[in-house]
Amino acid sequence: MAVEPDEVLADPVLESRARDLSTEVRCMVCQNQSIDSSDAPLAKDLRILVRERLTAGDSNEEVLSFLVARYGEFVLLKPRMSVGNAVLWFAPIAILLIGGGFAVFTLRRRKKLTKADVPLSDEEHAALKKILSQGD
Numbered sequence: 001m002a003v004e005p006d007e008v009l010a011d012p013v014l015e016s017r018a019r020d021l022s023t024e025v026r027c028m029v030c031q032n033q034s035i036d037s038s039d040a041p042l043a044k045d046l047r048i049l050v051r052e053r054l055t056a057g058d059s060n061e062e063v064l065s066f067l068v069a070r071y072g073e074f075v076l077l078k079p080r081m082s083v084g085n086a087v088l089w090f091a092p093i094a095i096l097l098i099g100g101g102f103a104v105f106t107l108r109r110r111k112k113l114t115k116a117d118v119p120l121s122d123e124e125h126a127a128l129k130k131i132l133s134q135g136d
Contacts, residue, residue: 007047009055018051021063025050026077034077 009015022036029040035047046067053063067075079085120128 007044007051009051014051014054017060018047018054021050021054021060022047024064024077025067026075028071028075 009018019036023034025035025046027033027035027038027040027043027046029042030038033043035043035050049067050063053066058066064076068080073079073082073085081089
């Protein structure tokens, strides 16, 4: 763990909350690592900030909201579901459904065009009879 002794809070309850929150916050330098396990200077600053906010009386949700307001949704290792990122979650599904619908529509249309039961006109019937009689 990257938490240094000078960062640890005297109150074990607050320290436990700080450690829990630190596992949910992304190190902006390491990106796929939490600030709890990162040795980067920015991660240390964020750990200290989390502890300061908890000491000031903020709830866990208020601390996370403060970090999101300051650094954006990317700071969370597990982003919250919101209208802004719902597009990112559901756009691939929507594209697949639209593409599948378009494929079904196109295939049905093509099938109808190839299986058209349109009778031959008199000219076409005469031309076909002429072609067939030439083969004899």
